[in-house]
Amino acid sequence: MTARFTGRTVLVTGGGTGIGRAIALAFAREGARVVVAGRRPEPLQETVSLVEAEGGEATAVTADVSRSEDVEALVGQTVARYGGLDVAVNNVGTFIPxxxxxxxxxxxxxxxxxxxxxxxxxxMKHEIGHMRANGGGAIVNISSNLGAHKRLPGLSAYAASKAAASALTRGAALDHIGDGVRINAVSPGPVETPMSSRPGESAEDKAERMGREVPAGRAGTPEEIAAAVLYLASDEAGYAVGTELVLDGGITA
Known part of the structure; x- marks a missing residue:
């Protein structure tokens, strides 16, 4: 345990489940005050309860990131409650069949x-708007190994959205490093969350498929993704600008 983020305020979108929840818990364990956001209040409150059960501090805010007014209000509520916004993790993502x-x-x-x-x-628009006026900050976007790094049949739309997310991350990093805002991304491959499971697939079937498809022989864990996010958000990564860490067990090596 360290205290890399003691006294800092961290916003995690998509913080109610899976990777987002693991990220929120990891920041709280290292001393951060965490705001978790998403469309559904129940899982967000579950994350808050998990943080508080470990002695951390967290707040849930219901918001739809596709609505500018929601994101503006989310940043405003974060700042009003904790006095600022030091780190933002944009764990936004949806899937179609x-x-x-x-x-x-x-x-x-x-x-x-x-x-x-x-x-x-x-x-990023609203997070950067606050950060550049208040001494800077760090942003980590969650993209995917599908997109800029790999494509699969039937997933061209999703890959296009994530390739664009990777490009947007790099462009924003160049636009705003001069404002003191450091922007990077983590791009996971398959992770032990429902999003990486096929319809009707059992845990045993998924594990067998991961053994075939992933050079590392398994899916990643949400905690492994969270560890990479915390590194990029930390002072130790101060020279990382526009970096994209691909964590996919060797799929795109």
Whole structure:
């Protein structure tokens, strides 16, 4: 245990489950005050309860990152409660059923892009707006190894949204490092969360599939992704600007 983030305020979107929850818990264990945000209040409150059970401090805010007014209010509530915003982790992401490109319903495309790309842009827009006026900060975006690094049949829309997220991260990093805002990304491969499971797949079947598909022989854990996020957000990563850490067990090596 260290106290790398004692006295700092960290905002984690998508903080109610999976990777986002693991990130929120990891920051709290290192001394941060954590705000978790997402569309559903119940899982957010569960995350807050887990943080508090370990002696940490956390707050839940319901917000839809595809809506600018929601994100502006989220940042405002974070600052009002804790006096500032030092670190933001944009764990935004949704998925649509695997579909060949020409057969994707337009509303599925719009929903995917509204969250995975527009939601990321709006999050950074409002987070950076506060940070550059208040001494800077660090932002870590959660992208994917699908996109800039790998493609799969039936997942072209998702890959496009995440490739754009990777490009947006790098562009924002160059735009705002001069403002004291350091921006990087972590791009996971398959992780032990429901999002990486196929419909109807048992835990045993998934483990067997991961053994075939991942050179490391397994899916990653949310805690492994969280550790990379904390590194990029920490002072130790002060020279990392526009970096994208791909954690996928060797899939794209």
């Amino acid at each position: 695997p579909t060949k490109l020409a057969d994707i319903p337009e509303d599925h495309w719009d929903t995917l892009m509204a969250t995975n790309l527009t939601g990321l842009w709006l999050s």
